[in-house]
Amino acid sequence: MHKKQALLIPEDYNDFFYWVKERTEAFWSKSKSSNNTEGYPCPEWAEGAKWIGMTNEQIDSIEAKYGITFMPEHRAFLHILHTIDRKEVNEYEEEGETQTYQRSFFYNWLEDEDEIVSKLDWPYGTIFEDVSPSQGVWLKSWGARPASVEEKERIFADWYAKAPKLLPLTSHRFLVSQAGLADRPVLSVYGSDTIIYGWDLRLYLLNEITDHLDLYMPVFDEEDQCYYPEYRDELREVFDLAGQKLPGKDIPYWKELILYWSSGWSSFGLKPPGDNGEMVQPIMPTYVPEEQEATQKTFRTFG
Incomplete structure (x- = not known):
């Protein structure tokens, strides 16, 4: 029997963003009907999704267009990830009927001008x-x-x-x-x-798209007779370590x-x-x- 290899979550931003790309696209390649016994199935709207990165020239043009400056880790995120090739589909109940709406998974700086200006x-x-x-x-x-x-x-x-x-x-x-x-x-x-x-872009993504990174494990609750999501051990360790560093942190103006x-x-x-x-x-x-x-x-x- 082979020992299961521990999940490694890179700390370097470039390595981390490529890890996110590989892991999410692998998760999105699973159909809802696939045999996925360890984690949760991919939502139907995301099946086959791919990231659409931006070129450095495109990033420069967006900075000029909106009069903004992306920090190095944000530029790397936009270059490697940026957004995906379809809209996220969300459902909600209203007066007993299921309603749906769509939004960008992450803003598409090349197409979502109205949303970005807003x-x-x-x-x-x-x-x-x-x-x-x-x-x-x-x-x-x-x-x-x-x-x-x-x-x-x-x-x-x-x-x-x-x-x-x-x-x-x-x-x-x-x-x-x-x-x-x-x-x-x-x-x-x-x-x-x-x-x-998230105290940095890495921690934020681990928090925001935990399910798409396949970092939840379904754990059966005998009392409630249903499954609840729990972080995989490796992710819990990352968050626990980040939590230990919280006391004394500051951010000018926004902290107040x-x-x-x-x-x-x-x-x-x-x-x-x-x-x-x-x-x-x-x-x-x-x-x-x-x-x-x-x-x-x-x-x-x-x-």
């Missing part, structure tokens, strides 16, 4: 929607809250202009794009409720916003205030100006 504006627009109300979000470093919306926006716009820039990856996930930072994490931005989804809501505290390895050990916690503000009461976060539907 997402480049997303963090500013959606965060300011939470800041502008009279009892809205207000960071301690901003000083006294002014009465007028115009003055609030002036203060917010100055803060936003100084904060590390964000570039869209998919949905409301954004990679920090600023040289000289110790960490360039991926942020999940839903208005002011912003969290870190991330810690404004209790949902962001785990991004820095901190125990959220008011955590009583329950699995589900209300998302509460952790700084409240003197003139207002603490209220639970209410989510909006951003267009």
